[in-house]
Amino acid sequence: MNLWTNPIQVIADWLMQIFTGWGLAETLASVLIDLIGIVFLVVFILILDVMLVWVERKVVARFQDRLGPNRVGPFGLIQPFADIIKLFIKEDITPEGADKVIYNIAPVLSVSSVLILWAIFPLAPVIIGVDLNVGVLYLVAAGALGTLSIIMAGWASNNKFALLGAFRQVAAMISYEIPMIVVLLIPTIFAGSMGMLGISEGQQGFWPWNWYVFLSPLGALIFLISAIAELGRAPFDLSEGESEVVAGFHIEYSGMKFGWFYAGELLHAFTFGGFWAILFFGGYNFFGLEKLGPLVSAAIVLFKAMVGYWVIMWIKYTLMRIRIDHMLAFNWKFLVPLSFVVLMVTALLNTLLRDAPTATFILSMFFSNVIIAGITIEILRRRSRSGREKVEGQASSGVKAT
């Protein structure tokens, strides 16, 4: 064991020696080491978060054919720090009639619901906070805290727009949580484990055939869609319909409290990009490169997370906002039935083909998904055609009547 193959363990052992040398008890020392590790990880994430502000602004600028921040520092790299200082020293206004305690808890809860996701984020087989055996559900539980923070912010602000925005956002989030949970069952079935390391290990191999995206492309797609809705980003950013509810649930927030909501959203997007990569795109596996060392694996995961984040941004800045009734109908009448069908077919095929060779297994999984997608598109086409005929029929008969 050396610094290259297992850096965290080596550092922990070294710290352990120092602490026990000081006369600390073994248990207390290990808690202290955990705490140091956590603080380092959280600070790293927050710095990453600051850089995400820059990435987001640069990328959106490119999408909109602009330059983006380019004045403060090289390529505008210092810009987000300037923003933070500005947010930090800005006067904080608590609106009249607000429920002070809840109003102040909400932004903290919002950002910590994202931060705690990193406790189970597997950067490498040996660089992971803790490999919970209920990792997948932990993801959902953290999302539940996020939902709670939004409703708290909306309610405590004592503002009609905030409350309406929060309600819309929460209705959308809880609706899209269903397809997300159902789709999360699919990697669980393949890996036979809810732990993030188990799921990553299930996708090992030099070639990416073992990545679950090839076993369940529809699952990966549904996860992406519901993750975007969960994040409350465009095209599902109902709470920020500027012409209707202005800024939604964080309308009354200013200064650093607003800053945390904003930072939390960006970090959430990045984290979900990361989990998308872990659950469906092989995690730290990438053409055998992960065998070089844990730091390489960590770089691979972060790179994949960045790609996932970029896809989420790409969708955000390409599509227009969807009306709330369309959005909920799309979820309940399309995504929920589809995700359950995919789950059932996957479970059944997984058992029937248990003893089949790997190639057959992967191919039949892939083509079952293609067939489901084909049938879905055919049903949609028939329905829209009959709907159009109904409308056109009415129109033509109306013309005759006049």
Added chain:
Amino acid sequence: MQNEWLYIGLFLIVGVALPAASLIMAAIITPKKSNPIKNSTYECGMETVGDSWVQFKAQYYIFGLVFLIFDVETVFLFPWAVTLNKLPLFAVIEGIVFILILLAGFTYIWRKDALEWA
């Protein structure tokens, strides 16, 4: 097992403490010059009328309700999914029957137009 959750607990504490600390620091150094206009509720420059508790559609509750039922259902499915690789076929069928029963109820409320927003 114990240590895993201790770690999560520590992470939660740090994850709450750092943002909270930053808010407290910000609260100390920011200027405080409040006045009634500044503190008034934002409503596009208009005077606020009435209570912020506007009447909500009952449909919000219906979606919350359907969500709750499906949420609990998936909780039952997670242990099933974890053991699925080692199970015989009939156990998989049991799980699928479980889903189908729920989808039958779902179809019923769909037919009854309970999932319409308007």
Added chain:
Amino acid sequence: MTILFLIIAIVILASAVMVVTTRNLVHAALWLIVSLFGVAVLFAMLNAGFLAVVQVVVYIGAIAILFIFAVMLTRREMRGHGKPLNNNWWISALLSLLTFGGLAMLLSNWDGFSQTPADFPSDFDGVAELGNALIDPNQFVLPFEVASILLVAALVGAVYIASNRK
């Protein structure tokens, strides 16, 4: 460990008292969340990690949100408007105390009252065991399917009652 338990227990009970006495119902729902989160921590302390996470997902993620939705829909009772408790609240308090006393007395007469925990198997995968128990025909497969029927009944019934379209 003991200190942790005591802190959690005090948090659970104090917030439970707040739940039943607070006037503002949204606050009561939020106190309920604090109390239930404490229960989730207890589950984690009892090595039932799956149940701890499920507690957060179901109670905080769904039931509490549903309560807040319902409070918002019946908003007329939100503010002030009389006492939170009815006139006979002291009888209720007495009865609850009696219940607690009775339960405590019954329990303390039981042999296993101050039992210490059984040995926990080191390589024990609670979730997989749970999955096996749920679909094993000799154990809980019937409750498993009946739970689905219960949920469907609740879904259909509640949607029928709550929707104003007849």
Added chain:
Amino acid sequence: MIPLSWYLILSAALFSIGLFGVMARRNAIAILLGIELMFNAVNINLVAFWRYLDPTIMNGQVFAIIVFAVAAAEVAVGLALVISVYRNRKTVVVDDLDLLKW
């Protein structure tokens, strides 16, 4: 280690508080909140018994999950009833709901 009795006493206390809420609150939604507390008291007991008696037998955990399902069903139907009553009578105070006393 903590003896089983602590968990049992905690759960009994939680149950009693919930019972008080159910009996003393005037608002129907608050009564349902009290019922939730009682459900959780039961769950603490079930899980504590599972852990302290024999962890290899999953009965306690399975029962706890069934209690989750029952709690969800109860909340869904209970709140639907409250909303329906509110729609018809414009009140959720149980003292005022005296339709059957006519």
